[in-house]
Amino acid sequence: MTRKKRRLMFVLLGLLVLFTAVGLTLAALKDNLVFFYSPTDVKEKHIEEGRRFRVGGLVEQGSVVKEGEVVRFVVTDLVNRLPVTYTGLLPDLFREGQGVVAEGRLGDDKGFIAETVLAKHDENYMPPEVAESLKASGKWEHGPPSPGQ
Template sequence: MTRKQRRLTLIGLAGIVLASAVGLILFALSDGIAFFATPSEIAANPPAPDRRLRLGGLVETGSVVKDGPKISFAVTDGKAAVPVRYTGMLPDLFREGQGVVAEGKVDAAGNFQADTILAKHDETYMPKEVVEALKKSGEWRPEAEATGPEPKSVTR
């Protein structure tokens, strides 16, 4: 075997090992991948029952029902709504009319079985602790709830 043939054989073997390693990594990560879907997309094209995904939209007003640690509600995008079932503690920002992202799977009955709930807020959100601190310092303006605190000038 010439020197050139040995080098090509070594490069070929390294390529096979690298491709195998990448394939194994992608296979291992495939369980953790969750694609984002809206209620309209799920209603139009229901996913396979074992496929993980993230459902995003607004919590439909009047749909939240709590039964101990079990919570059921509907997520809507204004066109369609998907019923969601969840067991556990909800985030503090979770409420009707607010944005939410639920991660889980759609069952055979068409209910979304969530194992993680993430509540979203928009850019005008101000934490309760910040509002209380502003009130205590005398810097609170009632319109600050909608626009955020007024920036102060900094002198150096």
């Protein structure tokens, strides 16, 4: 085998190892990606039951019902609504009319079963997709700036 052929073999072997490493990395990351959707996205896209994702929007006024540790509420983007069930302690900032991001899965009744709930007090701390979705609806405006801004 000549030096040129040997060098070509090493380059090809190196590329094969590189492509294998990239493929394995992408396959591992695919399982850990958590996508974010608004209630309208959840309604329009057919998300399979059991797939983990995040949903965000505003907690609908008058929708919070507490039954011991189980809390039921509705997340809305002011266009569509999605019922959410969460078991556990809610964050201190959680209240009706405030922004929320919940991570979990769709249940068999098309309700959302949250495993984690994050409460946000305005769109400055809200994922940009939620803030844009709410602003695009034309029914929500940014409130006065909080002190220190």
